Amino acid sequence: MPARRGTRSRRTPQPRPSARIAEPTDSPAAWCEADWSRFLTDRFELPIEVSFGRSRSAPVQARAFEAADGQTGWQLRLHRMFASAPEEVRDALAKWLRAGRRARKAGPILDDWIHDQVASLPRRTAKVSIEPAGNVHDLETLALPLIVGEFANDFRPRGPHERPRITWGRRARSKSRRSLRLGSFEPESRVVRIHPVLDQRAVPAWFVTFVLKHELLHSVLPSSRDAKGKWVHHGPEFRGRESAWLEYESALRWERQNLPRLIRSARLGSELRARPEDLIVPDVLAVERQSLRQHELPF
Numbered sequence: 001m002p003a004r005r006g007t008r009s010r011r012t013p014q015p016r017p018s019a020r021i022a023e024p025t026d027s028p029a030a031w032c033e034a035d036w037s038r039f040l041t042d043r044f045e046l047p048i049e050v051s052f053g054r055s056r057s058a059p060v061q062a063r064a065f066e067a068a069d070g071q072t073g074w075q076l077r078l079h080r081m082f083a084s085a086p087e088e089v090r091d092a093l094a095k096w097l098r099a100g101r102r103a104r105k106a107g108p109i110l111d112d113w114i115h116d117q118v119a120s121l122p123r124r125t126a127k128v129s130i131e132p133a134g135n136v137h138d139l140e141t142l143a144l145p146l147i148v149g150e151f152a153n154d155f156r157p158r159g160p161h162e163r164p165r166i167t168w169g170r171r172a173r174s175k176s177r178r179s180l181r182l183g184s185f186e187p188e189s190r191v192v193r194i195h196p197v198l199d200q201r202a203v204p205a206w207f208v209t210f211v212l213k214h215e216l217l218h219s220v221l222p223s224s225r226d227a228k229g230k231w232v233h234h235g236p237e238f239r240g241r242e243s244a245w246l247e248y249e250s251a252l253r254w255e256r257q258n259l260p261r262l263i264r265s266a267r268l269g270s271e272l273r274a275r276p277e278d279l280i281v282p283d284v285l286a287v288e289r290q291s292l293r294q295h296e297l298p299f
């Protein structure tokens with residue numbers, strides 16, 4: 001009976017021949033977008049439309065939509081690595097979608113698998129545009145004292161690490177109302193990106209330097225797993241070095257006091273108004289600068 005056969009094939013999706021050829025023999029048969037859509041729609045009894053994307057930083061993205069019959073469904077964008085997800089991971093994704101953080105076992109299964117997959121993806125060959133010169137702050141100028149100072153023994157020629165490339169991030173409006181990532185380090189391309197919301201007169205250079213320094217520290221102290229297998233991004237060595245920086249406390253305070261304004265500025269594209277207190281260089285930095293000057297050679 002055709003209807004029956006239809007149902008069966010929904011439950012056991014057939015791999016596409018081209019995908020099967022590309023797969024190593026021991027990996028699970030690839031699922032196309034339609035296979036995933038059917039699997040999740042069956043599981044949730046809701047319309048779920050899956051499409052594949054290439055975002056490594058957000059490999060699972062979901063958005064509600066209204067289906068033709070008025071029912072609320074989900075549009076799910078999965079990184080294309082999910083085409084070859086093993087059954088355990090498919091199941092974990094479904095559970096995690098349903099329960100979120102309450103999915104105690106499914107969450108870590110999914111996290112670990114995604115992390116391993118991302119690590120095994122080929123390095124991106126797409127050209128990264130590097131633009132360290134901003135409208136107000138020049139990241140290369142800010143980085144220079146760090147490269148010859150704090151990181152002199154980390155980066156080549158004296159240290160083991162290749163110096164990352166440094167750039168302002170893409171100048172696009174942020175959508176989030178609650179958080180803002182001021183900087184990032186991408187290990188594959190070794191690129192440090194600083195959020196362009198910091199490229200404003202009202203943001204003190206010493207604070208931009210602090211964010212830059214934090215990301216440069218990520219480039220020499222890679223994230224690792226703890227005894228339970230959980231990822232640690234800011235381990236004891238990281239925290240130790242960072243908290244020894246003279247401007248550490250002042251920078252955290254400035255961030256705390258200004259984050260809501262920064263979030264708004266990034267979201268609306270509006271300029272941050274400079275406040276008199278932002279023009280004051282913290283005492284600790286003024287002292288450091290003075291002592292540096294005293295050590296300068298007399299020529």
Ligand SMILES: [Zn+2]
Pocket residue numbers: 214218233234
């Ligand atoms: Zn960090």
